[in-house]
Amino acid sequence: MNKALFYNAWSRTNSYFQNTEYAARNYPDADELVLLAPMKKDLPPEVFTQIYQPPVSNGDGYDRENLLKADALLTQAGWVINGQQRVNSVTGKPLTFELLLPASSNSQWVLPFQHNLQRLGITMTIRSG
DSSP, rough: OOHHTTTOOSOOSSSTTTTTTTSOOSOOOOHHHHHHHHGGGSOHHHHHHHHOOOOOOOOSSSHHHHHHHHHHHHHHHHHEEETTEEETTTTOOEEEEEEEOTTTOGGGHHHHHHHHHHHOEEEEEEEEE
C-alpha cells in the first residue's frame, strides 16, 4: 500500500506506540517483568525472549501468509467461519466493528485493510466524521 498509494513516502513503524514512552524498543525491563509476572503462564514465551516486530508482507497486496496466521489466531480465540462470516463459536455473534476516520481523511488507505478483513469473514464499516 505504501508503494502503490504513497510512493514509498512512509517508513514502517516498529511498535503500536511508536515515538512514545510505550514503544516496544527492548526486552521487558525489571518494572515490566514485575507487572507481567502474574500473567507469565498465560503469555507466549516470545514476550520475554523477543522484541516485538509487527507483521510484514512483501508488499504485493496478497498477504496470504499473514491472513493464514490471523485465521489461526482467530479460530484459536473462538471465532469461527459460518458461511462467509466470522462468528463467535459460543454466542454466534458476527465479528464486526466500525473504523472512525477524521472528516478530512481519505479512506483510500484503509480499503485494502477492509478487503483483507472481509477475506477473514470480518465486517469493518468505515465512517468519517
